[in-house]
Amino acid sequence: MCGIVGYIGEKQAAPILIEGLRRLEYRGYDSAGIAVSGQKVTVIKEKGRIDNLKAEIDRVYPVGTVGIGHTRWATHGIPDRSNAHPHSSMNGIVTLVHNGIIENYIEIKNELAEKGYVFKSETDTEVIAQLFDSLFNGNAVETMIKTAARLEGSYAVAMLVKGFSDKVFTMKKDNPMIIGAGDGEYFIASDIPAILPYTKDCYIVKDNDFVELRKDGITVYGIDGEEKAADINSINMSVDAAQKNGYDYFMEKEIYEQPKAFHDTVSPLIKDGSITLPFEFPKGFIKNLSRIHIVACGSAYHVGMTAKYIIEDMARIPVIVDIASEFRYRNPILNENDLCIFVSQSGETADTLASLRESKARGAFTMSIVNVLYSTIARESDGVIYTNAGAEIAVATTKALMAQLGVCYILAAFLAHEKGLMGDDILRNFTEEVLTVPEKIKKALCSSDNTKEIARHIKDRQSMFFIGRGIDYPLCLEGSLKLKEISYIHSEGYGAGELKHGTISLIENGTAVVAIGTDDALLGKMISNIKEVRARGAYVIAIVKEGTKGIEEVADKVIYVPCASRYLMPSITVVPLQLLAYHTTVLKGFDVDKPRNLAKSVTVE
Numbered sequence: 001m002c003g004i005v006g007y008i009g010e011k012q013a014a015p016i017l018i019e020g021l022r023r024l025e026y027r028g029y030d031s032a033g034i035a036v037s038g039q040k041v042t043v044i045k046e047k048g049r050i051d052n053l054k055a056e057i058d059r060v061y062p063v064g065t066v067g068i069g070h071t072r073w074a075t076h077g078i079p080d081r082s083n084a085h086p087h088s089s090m091n092g093i094v095t096l097v098h099n100g101i102i103e104n105y106i107e108i109k110n111e112l113a114e115k116g117y118v119f120k121s122e123t124d125t126e127v128i129a130q131l132f133d134s135l136f137n138g139n140a141v142e143t144m145i146k147t148a149a150r151l152e153g154s155y156a157v158a159m160l161v162k163g164f165s166d167k168v169f170t171m172k173k174d175n176p177m178i179i180g181a182g183d184g185e186y187f188i189a190s191d192i193p194a195i196l197p198y199t200k201d202c203y204i205v206k207d208n209d210f211v212e213l214r215k216d217g218i219t220v221y222g223i224d225g226e227e228k229a230a231d232i233n234s235i236n237m238s239v240d241a242a243q244k245n246g247y248d249y250f251m252e253k254e255i256y257e258q259p260k261a262f263h264d265t266v267s268p269l270i271k272d273g274s275i276t277l278p279f280e281f282p283k284g285f286i287k288n289l290s291r292i293h294i295v296a297c298g299s300a301y302h303v304g305m306t307a308k309y310i311i312e313d314m315a316r317i318p319v320i321v322d323i324a325s326e327f328r329y330r331n332p333i334l335n336e337n338d339l340c341i342f343v344s345q346s347g348e349t350a351d352t353l354a355s356l357r358e359s360k361a362r363g364a365f366t367m368s369i370v371n372v373l374y375s376t377i378a379r380e381s382d383g384v385i386y387t388n389a390g391a392e393i394a395v396a397t398t399k400a401l402m403a404q405l406g407v408c409y410i411l412a413a414f415l416a417h418e419k420g421l422m423g424d425d426i427l428r429n430f431t432e433e434v435l436t437v438p439e440k441i442k443k444a445l446c447s448s449d450n451t452k453e454i455a456r457h458i459k460d461r462q463s464m465f466f467i468g469r470g471i472d473y474p475l476c477l478e479g480s481l482k483l484k485e486i487s488y489i490h491s492e493g494y495g496a497g498e499l500k501h502g503t504i505s506l507i508e509n510g511t512a513v514v515a516i517g518t519d520d521a522l523l524g525k526m527i528s529n530i531k532e533v534r535a536r537g538a539y540v541i542a543i544v545k546e547g548t549k550g551i552e553e554v555a556d557k558v559i560y561v562p563c564a565s566r567y568l569m570p571s572i573t574v575v576p577l578q579l580l581a582y583h584t585t586v587l588k589g590f591d592v593d594k595p596r597n598l599a600k601s602v603t604v605e
């Protein structure tokens, strides 16, 4: 949530900051601002998108080779100019940008107000600036450490400090921050894509690091004020991944990248028909494994629900799936025989990270399925499987989810094999079939024209339902989330059998219902459910496997998808759901990549 950039070097800072903010705009887009340090610190900020800020920067043209910038997703205070970052302290000692939430900001604000500090915004961020100002002793690093000691909550902060016009300072806790090392220049960013055009050499800032950046180097201090080693790693990510490459939207590009995302994720895990995970479980762990907990948010939670169907069926291990914001506060029962799996594209989602820490503290073995390299969830898990989907920019996730599904298939088969429930030959057949999925995803992408046509029929509807059974049910939740997230059409996902326990009363003439029926064993029941809603006037769009008989008689529109074995169907079925949401949103004229009120990485709870 929110994006931070910073620059120090020989070049003019403002164009670099703007370019970096554009690359991070998916993290928040309520307002944006920069501060450039030259003869003096010039702060420019504007409500709305980066283009508004760019226009103002072109008018003012702040001169200076040191600066910080921010694109905001509002938490404290409405999205307007006064609440936009950067914020300066009353005495002009510090100007800073911040991601995260300071939980005790009211208490600190009241204290500072008593000392005469006057606040200009409603933000928790301004409290950090004023606190730093009140504690300033002439040494910026010492003052950062003292400031951090008073803060409760999460933060990644970049700051310009009076008297240090040739330096930028940063500190962080529970929010990502990366420093890019160039030739005679350094960059700061809350996410890697912002600095990729300049350098791939990065220092991943750790919690309670306090960093001083100069154009010729960085010094990292620990919470004790002692200098620490700063290991610079080369990041394996291409600039290309953060470009639209001819597509109208990132979401469209990312939908079409799914065959590759799936392939690049699963193929390193499969060797000669067997499975090798990139980490080892403790000796004897799988034999004694009593329960699996899968914890995640949003679409990643839907992946967890899908994995439950597959793991329980294949490996006969009970799986409990939780929304992270509930799991962390529900006093979960965990022990050393439990495996806790955390699924996250960003690897920074606040509730998922807190759930991981809670599970570790309770003695469970933790593993994560994460897309962003070096992210906090990846680093803190006992084992991690990376989804090699590449940078995902659109707020609505597509290719990361596809890659997460791939990992779940592999993990389910691995566990079944380890438990002796799946022989070598069956495992070989299964892994061979997994490797054919990318071709089937490609074929499913050919349904784009059909879904675009269907999108014309649904774009003006007020409300929709997605119904399905078995392994199709989590996809109903995903299809519904995708549609409402970007097209703003209200929709709900339901287990088809649950509809008559209340929800069917909402079906009336013209209500659109997407009915997913890819499980042969449950198709007959799905057809009955379709007839029930149709009898009440619903406009039914069915998604079924190629060759399914009798569906055109009961549905208004049919989308056929390629066949695969039951466990693998989610990767194929999800494609038309994504395309439906995408085309509907384009037809409605909304910004597909940046839906209102949302941000890509949810680093606050």
Ligand code: M6R
Pocket (backbone or CB within 6 Å): 297, 298, 299, 300, 343, 344, 345, 346, 347, 348, 349, 352, 395, 396, 397, 398, 481, 482, 485, 600, 601, 602
């Ligand atoms: O980065 P994460 O995978 O942890 O994010 C979880 C959710 O916020 C995310 O999947 C969200 O639901 C997507 N915007 C859905 O498209």
